[in-house]
Amino acid sequence: MTDLPRDDAIQAPALAAQRRQLTVMFCDLVGSTELSAGLDPEDMHEVIRAYHHCCTRHIEEAGGFLAKYMGDGVLAYFGYPQAHEDDPERAIHAALTIAEAVARLPSPAGRPLAVRTGIATGLVVVGDLIGAGSAEERSVVGETPNLAARLEAAAPPGGIAVSGATRRLASALFEFRDMGALPLKGFAAPEPAWQVVGPRAEVDRLGVRLGPGPAPLVGRDADLQEILARWVQAAAGETRIVGLVGEPGIGKSRLIYEAAREIGPDAVVRLEGGGAQVFRNTPFYAVAQMTRRRLARHGPLTPEGYLQALDQSLRQTGVKAPHALALIADLIGAPAPDAQAALSLSADQRRAGLIAALSEWLLKSAARWPTLMILEDLHWVDPSTLELVRELMANAPQSRLMLLYSTREAERAPWPAGPRHRQLALARLPEPALQELVRAAGGEGLSPETVAGVVARAGGVPLFAEELARLMRERPQPAGGREIPATLS
Numbered sequence: 001m002t003d004l005p006r007d008d009a010i011q012a013p014a015l016a017a018q019r020r021q022l023t024v025m026f027c028d029l030v031g032s033t034e035l036s037a038g039l040d041p042e043d044m045h046e047v048i049r050a051y052h053h054c055c056t057r058h059i060e061e062a063g064g065f066l067a068k069y070m071g072d073g074v075l076a077y078f079g080y081p082q083a084h085e086d087d088p089e090r091a092i093h094a095a096l097t098i099a100e101a102v103a104r105l106p107s108p109a110g111r112p113l114a115v116r117t118g119i120a121t122g123l124v125v126v127g128d129l130i131g132a133g134s135a136e137e138r139s140v141v142g143e144t145p146n147l148a149a150r151l152e153a154a155a156p157p158g159g160i161a162v163s164g165a166t167r168r169l170a171s172a173l174f175e176f177r178d179m180g181a182l183p184l185k186g187f188a189a190p191e192p193a194w195q196v197v198g199p200r201a202e203v204d205r206l207g208v209r210l211g212p213g214p215a216p217l218v219g220r221d222a223d224l225q226e227i228l229a230r231w232v233q234a235a236a237g238e239t240r241i242v243g244l245v246g247e248p249g250i251g252k253s254r255l256i257y258e259a260a261r262e263i264g265p266d267a268v269v270r271l272e273g274g275g276a277q278v279f280r281n282t283p284f285y286a287v288a289q290m291t292r293r294r295l296a297r298h299g300p301l302t303p304e305g306y307l308q309a310l311d312q313s314l315r316q317t318g319v320k321a322p323h324a325l326a327l328i329a330d331l332i333g334a335p336a337p338d339a340q341a342a343l344s345l346s347a348d349q350r351r352a353g354l355i356a357a358l359s360e361w362l363l364k365s366a367a368r369w370p371t372l373m374i375l376e377d378l379h380w381v382d383p384s385t386l387e388l389v390r391e392l393m394a395n396a397p398q399s400r401l402m403l404l405y406s407t408r409e410a411e412r413a414p415w416p417a418g419p420r421h422r423q424l425a426l427a428r429l430p431e432p433a434l435q436e437l438v439r440a441a442g443g444e445g446l447s448p449e450t451v452a453g454v455v456a457r458a459g460g461v462p463l464f465a466e467e468l469a470r471l472m473r474e475r476p477q478p479a480g481g482r483e484i485p486a487t488l489s
Contacts, residue, residue: 022079023087023121023166024145025064026152027055027098029072030114035107043108048072051113054101062094062278063087067140077140080126085248086277088162088169091119092196093278095160103158118152120144120163150184151193160196167194173276175200199279201333202292202300215441215466217258219433220251223424227259227404230422234402235266235370239420241393243378243413244406246426249463252406255426256374259404267372269294269365274406275380283351283384284331286375287358292332306334317364324357355388362392366401378407390414428460437462442469 029035029051036044048071055074056066063084068075076094078087095117102115124142147163155161167176175197181190217224227242234240244252260270273289295301295309307329314324326342329335331354336342345353365371375381375389393403393415407413415421429437438454439446446454450472458465 017125018080019123019125020079020083021087021121022077022124022126022140022142022144023091023119024124024140024148025059025074025076025078025091025095026118026145026148027074027076027095027115028117028152029102030116030157032072039108047105047107047113050105051102051115054105055098055115058094058097058101062090062097064090064094075145077126084277088119088121088166089173089276089278091166092160092162092170092174095119096196096198099158099160114157116152116155116157117160118148118150118155118162119160119166120147120151121166121169122147122163146186147184147191150182150186150191154179154182154184154193155195161193162196164192164194173200173278174198202289202296214254214257215437217251217254218436218440218462219429220255220258220426223255223426224258224262226422226424227255228262231259231263231266231372231402235400237398237400239366239393239396239399240402241415241421242402242404243410243421243423244404244426245408245410245423246406247408247461249461250426250428251462252426253376254462256376256404256406260372260374263372266370268369269371270297271362271371271373273374273385274376275378275382275385277380280380280382282382284354284388285382286385287388288331290373291328291358295332303334306332307336310334313365314361317361317368319357319361319364321353321357321360323353324361327354327357328361351384355391358388359391359395362401363396363399366396366399369400371399371401373401373403375403375405378405379409379412386414429462429465430460431455434458434460434462434465438465438469441466442473445473 029048032048035047039047051072052069052074055076059066059074059076063078063082065077065080065082066074067077076091078084078091078094084090099115099117102113105113107113122142122144124140124144126140151161151163161179162170162176176194177197179193179195182193183190223244230240230242244255246252260267270293271290272293273286275286279285291310292306295306295313301309307325310328310332311325314328323338323342323345326336326339327350330339330343342350342353362371362373373389375385378386389403392401397420405413410423410425413421413423417423434455435451438451438458442451442454446469451469454465454468454472457468
């Protein structure tokens, strides 16, 4: 008879140590030593317990991995064991929500609690189990966790300090203040550091993603001409919807960028926004982007400037919806004179009123002026924005409006197929087109052997080809080199 295994011998398969790009976050409760000196140990225990619970909840909600409690410190990984393409953004979002939530925790000392946070991104080896029993943890070997710890110590109370790599990878969604190059203990040279200011009010998605000098568009001429033909129909008064469908890196953003450039000033009103994984549950996130960018088309505005531009636009288009100015102003964070009356409505009334006001504003604009609405990453767009856009499309059969959207999943599009709605499925590029792209992105210095190697590694995906070509231009590798750019890791 075969012996049965003991309960303590039944374990999940161990995670092997892995080399991967990781975003590491350190949180620390400010002034905990002074706080503990003035509190009964049981009261201090309750403070730390509530603080740990708060950090854990927001880290896990953002998709992070709670690695360890260290007294009043918290260590978390973003990118292990589950990797996401936006781990730096997730870490910053978690840090912002933790800072806000900790400040609201009750404190027996009578003064608000605060947390400081450090975040760094880089290559590590992660996964080996060290310690035993309650001290068991997954080790991380590399410079990144040390940098995150030093940045945490350099952050101001309530602040978040991040490394240069984290800032580069998250600059599409967040604003930063340069802290300069800091002399950090254990590092031979000063390290550039940045303090998180908050989410960007205006997200230039295409500009940030493609950079100042995107490679030429190759292999997509037929798709571009189809979009432009649909725009001509929309500008003549027949609403059109064009969807770009394809896997990550296939060139959806690049094609949207080129189409918008070709349309140029013919689109009198241009609305740009999109979804983001980390903000997919933030109501009206994408439409708030569109609204801010529409109002600030001539440059950044103050909150009062947003209000003035919004008031002028609503008057110009003749919007009659109740509380339109106050509701839309609240959406974009601008102060409105009659805000109290609007905000006294129930949550359902405010939501319905906001959708009615935005719909009327956009429909009346599109009835007068050619309007291009760009909605990227539909698969991540928040439900409230989708509800608004669905209503807009349903009530605008004869407007001068074209919706141009991108998505990874064709079935996620909430608009039925028909003469007004056309989806373009983007396939991987053939080898000749990919070679052209690699030569353009990598410059004249790339040898034929290097071009062939990049093309083979890219597998027909243009983003991979472009980023690999730039990496080879900046940091040539020996034959068989397998380094991956941070933007692709």
